[in-house]
Structures are given as structure tokens and as C-alpha cells.
Amino acid sequence: MRQSWSLDGEWQFLIDPLQAGERESWYDNEQPWNEARKVAVPHIWQREGGELVGYHGVAWYRKTISLPGRDSGKQHCICFDAVDYRCAVWWNGAYIGEHEGGFTPFELSIPAELMQEENQVVLSVFDPKDNAEIPIGKQGSWYTRVSGIWQSVKVEERASSYVGSVLVTPDLDGMKLGLRAELLVGGGHDLKLDYTIRPHALGEENTFEAASYSGELGELGELRSEGRNRPIQVKWDKPVPGMLLWSTEAPHLYEIEVCLSDASGVIDRFVAIFGMRKVEQRDGRIYVNNQPVYIRGALDQAFYPDSIYTAGSVDEIRKEIELAKQMGFNLLRKHIKVEIPEYLYWADRLGMLIWAEPPNFVKWTEAARTRFVSEIEAMLKRDYNHPSIIIWSIYNEEWGLEWDLEFDPEKQKHVAELYDWLKEWDPTRLICDNSGWTHIKTDINDHHRYFACPEQLDEWREDLDELLIGNPDKNFVAPYRSQGEPIIVSEFGVWGLPSVERLKDFYDGNEPWWFINQGEETHQDDYKKPTTALDNMDKFGLASAFGDFETLAVHSQRRMFRAVKSLIEEMRKRPAIGGYVVTEFTDIEWETNGWLDFLRQPKEGFDRLIDFNGACCVFAEVERANLWSGEQVSWELVLTNDDGKRMSGEVKWSLANSAMQGTVQVEVDDVWKQLPGAITFTVPESKAVLPERLVLEWIVEGTCVARNEYELTFTPKQLVNADRESAVAIHGLNAGFQAALEANRWGTAATDTLTNEAVMVTDCLDKEAESFARQGGSVLFLAEKGDGLKASGPFTFRQLAPGESWPRASSMNYVDSRCFDGLPLLPEMGWELEGLYPDYVLPFGDYKKVGVKRTVNMFGNPGTAEAGEVISGYFQGWLGQNGGSIVRHPLGKGYVTVVTWKLIERYGHEPMATMIVNRLLHIAKDGTPYEN
Template identity: 30%
Template sequence: MNTPRPDYPRPHFDRSSRWLNLNGDWDFAPDPSDDGLPAAWHSAWPAGAESATIVVPFPWEHPDSGVVAHWLPVAWYRRRIDRPAEWADQRTILHFGAVHHHATVWVNGQPAVEHEGGYLPFEADITDQLDDGAGTLVVRVEAPTDKRFIPHGKQRSMPADDYDGCAFSPSSGIWQTVWLEPRPAEYISELTLRPTPELDGIEVSVVGPSPVRIEIPGVAVHEFEDVTGPVTLPIPEPRLWSPEDPHLYDVVVTAGEDTVRGYTGLRRIEWQGNNLLLNGVPTYVRGALDQGFWPTGGHTAPTDDALRRDLELAREAGFNLVRKHLKLEDPRWLYWADKLGMLVWAEPPSTGRFTPAAVAAFEAVTAGMVERDGNHPSIVIWGAYNEEWGLDWDVPGDPAKQDAVRRAYRIIRDADPSRPIVDNSGWAHVETDLVDWHYYDENVGSWASVVDRLVNTADGSFPVRLGPDFVATKTIAAPGFDPADRIQLNGEYGGGSTSVERGWHLRWQTQELRRHPRNAGYIFTELYDIEHETVGIYTYDRRPKDLGGTVPSDVHAETTLIIDVTPQAPGRDVVVGEETPETDAVVAGNPRDGGGVVGEESDGAGVVAGEAPGRELAGRATVPVRVSHCGREPLVGTLHWATGDAPVEAKPFVVTDPVDVVATPGRLELWVTDASGGVVARTFVDITMH
């Protein structure tokens, strides 16, 4: 049998020249009555359990594990380990990528390590427990069914969280790779890599023995007698990391007898006025919510290719950012985001209730998130809390909960001042760099009016449906916080029960978000379906859906067309009588270099007109649209459009003046082409007669 998940699990801190993957079949003993500790199962495996196995690293609730055990609070794992003979002069280190939730580990009956928290890695030096390089490894895992007071994100709890309606099957037990690797007695324990503020080098921090040799392959080699703080390694002719060119620099550090390989990218994230800037370029966020579940593996992807493919699917749908929601994802996923150039909003798993212990556990995983993942250039936003989950939905009314939000923000800020932070995504902000809001509405008309009010006025209140008959009013600011000088963006949105309705809302709600230059971006809920939640662009097994003609990559393209109507229903965007419908179309987004045209086509009928009347063709007409553009091509996030001879003020995300559109019933197709004839924006309007 092939070893599942065979790839080296920690590419950002790489000792893969010598390692041993322990994934595969392990002995497995469910312990629902928690008899194992008093019966010393770590020394004497329970009778009758010899033939039961589980496939590591898949959670025991899910088919890929071979077990499928639900609401099992405790279970035990066992396997034999054999240290390679060539490691005899080194220490043998046992690594766990992540185990949910409380793991206790023995080797040859002797305690090795204990770890609590289901999302962070841990390790143990087991050299002294091995017998001539061999041993029996036993792991006891406690996965409480009541998860409300521990970080667990979207895993379902019993008793239920207040947000149980949008939670899913738990992922208990060992859910990331387990492996062995050798290292010397004195070793590199930390490697922190950050680009210099000027993007002309790499700041390297190493914790380990001396002397230290640091090589950037193909660039330079630096040697230091001792490294007590960050050192700067200059890079001549630096090549920046961006979604268009995700260039990475390898960094090889040798300290004493130990060698570790890491990597980073040269990029800078800033937040100014209404804009996020990537390497100084205003960047409009076109994001998807991704909760990190798979149909047969829960939290664990079936293969490394599956991790990469999810990012490719997001890119194919037009997104430039993925918000990994309430989960510290497998580091291999972040590796692929770095390699592919996908921007990432990272955030920790939430708890369900507000207690001192729950807050402490949340703060521990939040600090661990930055420590584990801070080297990844793809991460451009850190998140902390989400919608006051774990805060009993009462931040505005409770100073203690406001203090908890403020502390989480400052934990991240103190560890990494280089990235913007969202303190409490969606609802009452306390101390934050980005002000986001979550608003769901099935009525496109009221959606548009609330979005306009949130973006363009000081009124930060909006309705939130918390139950079938319960609508609460939420606000974007807690008492004492002024959001006026912060970047604002949508953190979640979407609507529709069926796929066709979903596509309709995707098209119309997104255009409203892109209508307003002050809005810096959005996060669509969501990339794919999960279990009972069928609101994805893709199905749970990542197949495309029939979205009623809506093409996600058109909706989320750099440049988009905005049609100035209030749509009626799927298939009936505009309903008319005998009169000819007229409306306005404007263009918003990120242009290609050169000029372009707005066009329409509707079964041989229809005209588009503007300040410069179009040349009528057989069922098609065009209106010139001139694009002025400065900087590199494409200049992501900056728009300088003009219609006719009237230039538009040059600033990010300005939309064109309206172009009049006249059409007859049918599907009116609209698109924009660049100077070479390539289509850069496309949409449609369904017009019917009543």
C-alpha cells in the first residue's frame, strides 16, 4: 500500500534530506468509556483490538481513515517505529503536524510528550526511549464532544455551539502527517524570514548554535560567527513576489552541524486610505471563503494535489485571495499558495463560549498561528475573532469582551507588524487595521441600499438574521472605536438557495460591491459546498455548478461591467411591457493597457449608444471607451478610465461615466475588449416581457 500524504509536511522549515514518514496503517482502539489510562493501554494493548486499524493522518469520523466513528471522545493509536541505522549518531525527533485535540504520547511505555490544542505542531526527542533504535509508539487522543470551550472552528460540538447551523462533522484524532527526522544535539529551533521594508533583501533571524552560514542559492553566501538578532541579506536586482510573478527565494541556514532550508518572497503589504497596497500597487481584494473540508477526509485533504487544486479552482473562478476560514490549514496548502501566487487571509479556529480558559486557549492558538505561518509571503491579512464567536455575541455591551478582542489584535501586532489585521471579522470592531462587515440578504434591492449606506456614510449598522424569526441589528464599530480612517471591505456575502439563484446573486451582489470606489474588496461565501451547506461555486467534490449562465470568472475578473438596474429574479433581471428598456452600464476594475470598447449582442437586436455613437453592425454596435494607464502591465488595482473625451480623475477603482444601453427582450450580452481585441469584462442581462 502506498503511504498516504507522502510529501514532506513542513516545506517552510525543511530537513527533508533525511526524514521518515509514519503515515499509513496504525493499530486503533476506540475508548468511549475512557478505560485506557487506568488499564495502562500504553504498555499493554487492549485484548481484542489487535486487528482494528486506522489510516493516519485522516480523522476517525471520515471514510479515508477506514474507521468512520462519530462522537467518539477518546481513542488510542499504536505502531512500530524503526530508526534508520544511519541516524545512530543523531537525536531522533518525533513530529506531529496536528492532532485534535489532546494528545499523550508514549514510546516503549515511557512518556514522550503531551500536547493540548488541535491545530498546532508539536515534537518530542525520543532518542532515549528507543531500544536499539526501535520502539512501539502509542498515542492517546482525547477529542471532547463538547468543544465549546476549546478552539475548534467549524467542527460541530455536542452540546451545540450557537453557530451549529453552519458547523460540520468534526475531525478528531491525528489529522496531519506524523514523521521522524534526525538532528544534532545542538540544532536550529527557529528560522524567521521577512523581506526588508525596501524590498531589497531578506531579514533573517536564527535561533541555534554558532557559527552560522546563510546561503541564498544563486545570489550570495554570508557567514557569521554569531547571530544574536536579525541580520539583513541584501539581494541585488531583487525580483518581487506577486500574484502575477510569485517568485520565491530559497534560504539555506547551517548553524553548527544542523542545516535547515526555508524560503520567502519579497513583497510588502500596506494599508492606506481606501486601499490595500501590494508592493505599492493598490490591490482590490476579490476573495473566496474556504473552510478547508474534504468529502472523505474532513479537515485532511486526500492528497497534496488536492490542496494545490483548491487554489487553482479559486484562481479559475476569478479570485485573487482566499480567506481560510476558522482553521489553521495544513502548511502544504500555504506552500502552494506561495508557489501559485494566491493571496491568503489567515485566521485561527474559534471557540464557542466566553470563559477565561477559552480566551487563553484562543490566544495561544492565535500566537501559534503567527509563529508557524509568518514566513509565508502569500499571507497578506491576519484575522483574529470572527463575528464575536467565542465572545457570546456581545462585544459592544461588555468591556471584558472588548478587551479580549483588543488583546488578540495586539498579540498578532506584536509578533508581526508587517501585515494588516482584522480584529473581529464582520461585526463590532475594537482595534483593527481593516474594517470589514458581513451582510447576507436575499433581496437584491435592499442589499444594494444597505451596501451603499455602509460604504458611503457614517452609519455602520446593518441587519443580521440569527434565526428564522430573529433579526438583530449589528454595527461595524464597538463603543469608542472610530472606523472612519480605516480601510473598509466586505468580509462575507452571498445569497440564494439553489445553484441558479446562487449564480444570480453572485452576479448582482458582486457588482454592487464593485460599484463603490471606497470599498476595498470582498469575500464571497463560498468556494465549494460542505455537507448540508450548498452555497459554493463548486460542489463538495469540487465539480462546477450550473449557475444559470453566470460565469464566476467574469464576475470576479479584474475588470467588470456594472448594469444600473434593480433585478427582479433569476431569468428575469428586467421585466418590461411594450416600451424599450433603457439603462446605464459602467465599467469598474483593473484595466489592461490601451483602449477598449463596450459592446452588446442580443440575437440581432439591440443598440448601445453613448457620447460617441457606435458603429452599427448586424445586431451589434460599439461605443469607444478609452483607457489611460500608468505603470507596469497589468497595474493591479488601479483604474484610469474615460468615456469620449472626458477623462476621469485618476485614483484607484474609479468607474466610468455611464454608457446608455438600449435593448429588446432576450439575453443582452455586454463585454469590454482591450486594444488587441481581448475580452477583459463580460456580463449579461435577462430581459423578459410581462
């Protein structure tokens, strides 16, 4: 039988920046080890901090071990779960082999003549700086690099003939298993294989009762492997009537024990864990065990705040997966990383679907492709039996294909061949050829689409309807076309900044090393650097709007919640969408779009994620969030029922701050149901602008199976008719705007009779408007057209990225809400400003203007913020790429209040736009009591 000795624990460690170690025989030379430090393996050398965070090159490891109870008549191997990246191994001073590849296991045979009572193993590990041609994923490119013996090590003792692996292929429709074993035979003697299949021995009370299966796999005769690494493959089909299925709700696991015997008896045992389940795609849906599954997934890059690339403990893994299920997720997309085996095991145990994806390379070369395919094959062999894995990706966003797949027939052929090879290797799972971008051959038509909401809600709806659903062929490289594959939005999301104080507490009061961005040059933008937030918090009106960074972070998280809620609801209202994978499960270093922060703590408001991310949800089609008193409302309800169970009940709706409610009887026998006109009411009268919440509860047999809330505002029309003290002169605006001013009881005056007691309102800051301000006048400059303005005086504008944009999804608009006292404006700007969000800002920092053929670096003007009062602004990520959308700025002896909110066409028609313009006219004239 086998026995093993763990080599985890204390090792010696040395760096070798001059790569002199092998020339100087460090594997058999005591002198250099006098300078070694002690480290604990598994070991990522970047965890040591200091110079090692940024160190790349060669490092050495050494350990002295004894192997008590060793049988000298058996063979011995040293087994590594993963070493990043290239390593060479010496045993008692003799070279025994090397390996290349940073994510998957390998083993090396130890010659019998090298074994001693006390043994010394030495490794040199090389992780190159120029890593573009090796599979790396995001470590060392976006985030902290990972180098060293980063997974477990052991020595294993075996008979000369043994079972190398057992791959189990479930056939649910035929209720049988395909078994494929690899044998390594060291002698020419008769061999026999037997098997036993039983429920996986969990060692816990919840082990399930089920039938076991056993029998002979047959006589193998006289076999001999052709060399140490040339296993013999044998295959069988075995019926398993009554075997319980693996699913997310009931993750039944089995184990198969294969015994290898010769004339003397059993000489080897091998145990593999598997589950009985089936995966396919048809009719625009993913099916598991012949049942449709709506994918509610999260991208998981599996970085950690202290251990970097491995979970700290099994308890941490269990907690993560259990929390993901509580949040409503049924799938985790393990993003460009071969996940550690322990995580996949607990995904199997707890019933979490996995979308697996190999680490990418960057530069398109023959050597890089060879390494990449080798890593994929090693991943397939290691992880084949995990029932949780239902999808294999090949590429992500053409990383490694150099982003020209559409124009390169060689790369198209390469991707198609990889798909065919992988499908032949594993026909039991779905394959995604190029996640998120244009496809060649795929089982999933997935998209990566980043929008910010509420500000881009209309663009998001258009994107879903006209591109994803309306034109699925557009996501394929011609002449390839969609074959009706499930449409999955496999990346989308919005940022929510974390608590810096909580992070510093975790790191013993210090700023973590990754506050200095560890990514390569393309990730050195200011908004990707946490240090930017520390520099900018007291600038650009941020302190006036929020007070301090900790408060800002809470509002940022609320903005994130509001955004992902609306993004997900729009997808779930469209049954043609087969699911989604949000970016992402947790924050990673500087990238803060996680639903959990980097410390695995839920963000503000995220205890209600299940409202829109659960199996059963109820949504309202809120046509407008901001309503006049007296308006008649008729909104539809949409119910989603991913489990497909027939349910009879009712939906109760109510207005939290008004005495209005209603009940709708519902019968649901499908996964999606639409109820037009289910919510009807008349907006009540009030004396002030009223923030309101629409609350929905779906009740079945006395139990609330789903609830939801929507933010509204109600504005009484009598506020429009209040008397105004100031006169207003219109300069350049259309007649409709003047009529709206007069309807709001503003007195209007001709521009040639203006005095400094009046306010000029204009959309054209020409010489006349500038002159009025310079002489002491007050100008309200409605500059929402930005670069389209005929005259803008001394101000320049930056257009915010229209349409899909990853950087914009990191952004937040903000306002000093104290300046609008009496109006329910949130500092982070929510649905109360629906339709009013700016398309342009005054740029305070330098920025890049992306064109069709090139990207142009543009200058910002921080002096605009320094000289003026920023009432409303914009930032991306860690308070970078700053801009202003309401700035009261001195000009000569007067002031110009520049506003890029979209107000002109909405003034007088939409309630919040009307109330805001009325308030801005006062601010333009009198300023604010809160000048920042």
C-alpha cells in the same frame, strides 16, 4: 546532518469509551490490542464511519517501527504536524510527554536510553464532547467532528545543537531581509552560522532565474539553551538588492539555507521558503508591493467529501487553487481553521492570497482564552514565512466573545490587547480583530452581510450606501471609530443545491453520513438537513414546478448564479468598497452556498463567473429589467480595471433577440470608469412578451477583455387591450386598481350583483368575500400585506426576514411556470419578477419569529398545501421552512386564490405585474390544467 523516518501509514487503533486505557496500561499491555483495527495515518477516526462518526472521547493508536541507519550519538524527536485534540505519548512503554491543541505541530524528545532496534510508539488521543472551551472552528459544531492523528508524523534525528526555525521578514522599501533564527544548543562549543539565499528549487522547468545571496551570519561564541524548550534567538538584517518580488501574477519564491557549524564542520542545515512582498492598507485600499489590490475573495472552510479536513492529494490542492484563479479569485479566506501546510505552500507557489483565521472557541473563560492565544502563536510561528498570507484574523463574529462585545469593557480590552500583541509579533501583515461584526482595533473594516437577490436588491443597495459606505463608524464599538480602513464585505452569498445523484455516486450509491446533520443543536433546523429534501420533494407544488430534485437543483444553481452576480456587481459599481469575500468557495456537507459543489465541480452557469468576478469587468446600470415596447432606454456603463492598466478600446452592446446594437469608445486609465447614457435604444415592438438578453463586450486591441449579459423582458402594450371574457368585481381595493382593470379591458361589476361567473378581486378576505367563495364563487385574494391585512379569513402569514438575513440567503422562491404559459417566467423566479417578490408567505411548516427581546416559535399549516394547489412557493435550504405565495385553495363550494406577490400598486404600470394579474384572474376563475 538530519535524517527522518515517516511514521505515516498503518497503525493500530482502539477506542476507549470508559477511559480505562491508561489505568490498565494499554501503552505497555498487549491484551487490549487484540481487538484493534488497522487504520492509515494521517487518520481522522470519523472517516471510519458507523459508530465512529459520532464518537467522542479517548482513542488509542499504536505502531511498531525500526529506524534503519540511526545514529545513536544524536538526539531523536517524534514530530506531529497535528493531533486533535489532547494526546499523551509513550515510547517503548515509557511516557515521554503530552500536548494539547488540535491544529498545530509539536514534537517530543525521545530519551536515548529508550531507543531500541525495534520500537513501539503509543498515543492516547482525547477529543471531548464538551468542546466549548477549546479552539474547534466549525468541526464538531457545524459539520463533522475531526479527531485523531489527522496530519503526518515522523521521527527526526538531529545534532545536539541545531536550528529550530528561521523567520524571514521582507523589507521591500529597503530591499533587505530581517532574519530571526531560533537555535537550540546542546553543548558549550563555538558555533558559526552561514546562509545562502537562492530561488526556490521547484524541480520543474519553470524555475526562474535570479540572483543568489550568501554570507556569514557571524560567530555565536559559546552558547547553551536554558532547557530543552528554551531556544536562543539571534537576529540579523541582510541586503538583497535586485531580489524579485512575490505577487499573485509572478509568485517568485526564494529559499534560505542556514548552516550551523562547529569546529568539526557543518552540523545542521535548515531551509525556509519565503517571498519578497509588502502588505499595507491606506486610502481605503489594500496594497501589495505598493500597488492597490481589489480583493476578489472566497471563504474557504476546507472540508472535503471523503478526507473531511485535509485535501486528498497535492494534485487536488493545485487543481483547487488553479480553478479559483480561473474563476477570478485572488484571495481565499481560510475560515476559522489553521490550514494544512501543503495548501499554504501551493498558495505561495501559484500566487493566491490568503486571509488566515484561527479556530474559535465558544465559552468565555480564562482557560479557553489561554488555549486560543497559544493556538494563534503556534499558527504565527508555523506560517510566518508564507508570502501568500496577507491578513490575520483574531475573532470571527464574536465567536468566543459570547456576542456581547459592545457591552463588555473587559472583552473590548482583551480584543484591543490581542490586536496590539499580534501587531507587535507581526507588523508585516494586516490584522482583523473581529471579522464581520463590530470592531475595536482593526486594519480592515469588514462586514458580513447576507441578502437574497433579485428580491432584496433595493435593500442591498441601501445597505451598501447608507451603512457600509455612508456610516463606517457604525461598525465600531464606541468610543472606537473608523480610521479610514478598507471596507471589505468579507461574507455574503446565496445557496445553490447540489445534485444528490452525483453525491450518491461518489459515496458508492449510498447517502453520505452527513445527510444526518453532524452539527450541534443550533444547526438542526429542517432546512439544514439534506434528508428534508428527500421528504418534501413531492409536497408543496415542488414536483409540479420542477419534476424531480435533480432538475430543481439545476434551477437552484441558476438562481444562485443570478443572485451572486447582482450582489457582486453592486459592490463593484461602488469604488468606496475595497473588495469582497463571497461565501463560499465550495459546499460543505449540508451548507450549499459554494461556487463549487462538495465534489469540487462547478455549478450550473458558473463557467461565466469571470464576467463579474474578473480583474476587468463591464457592467450595465439596468434601471428596470422589464420594459414596455416603445419605451426609451438610456443606461450607463461601469468599467472596472483592477490591474490599473491604461486601456483604449470599445464596448459593444447588442440585444440577442432583436436587431439592435451599438458601440461606445472607451479610454480607461484608472481602476473604475463610469459612462452615463452609453446604452440607448427604443424597445422594439413584438407580438408576444419577449425574453431578451443585453450582451456587452469590452474589446481592446481586437481581444475581448470582458463580457457580460443581462436578462430583460419586452412586453407589447397591445396585449393589454385584449378582450376579456370574465367580469371582475373589486372588493376593498383602491380606485387606481379599478382603473387599471378597466384599462386592461376587464368588465367590472358591483359586488352585490355578483354571480359565480364573475371573479371577486380583493385585498381583504372579510365575511362578505368568504361568503361569496363558500357559495361557489371565485376570489382572487391579493394578500401581499400579510400580517398587515385587516381580514385574512382562515389564512395566516409568515413575514420573510427583512434586511440582512443568513437564513433568507439560503432561500428560493419558485413558480409552476406552466400556469403562466406565454409569459417568460422561470421556475426559480428571476429578473422577470423584479419588484414583485413576496414579503409574506402562507407558512406550511413551523417557523421562528425573531423579535427584539426573544424568538417565538410559530406554527405553520401543512394542511393549506395539502388541500389546495400550490402554484408558487418558497423554501429555505434543503426544501425546509416551506411556504406558499400563490395557492388556489377550496373554501366552501368555491375557491380562494391567495397571492402574496407584490402586484397591487404595480398593476397597469409595470408590464410583468400587469400580465401576471391578468393571468391570475383566469386562474382564480378556472383553475389550472396542472393541479398538483
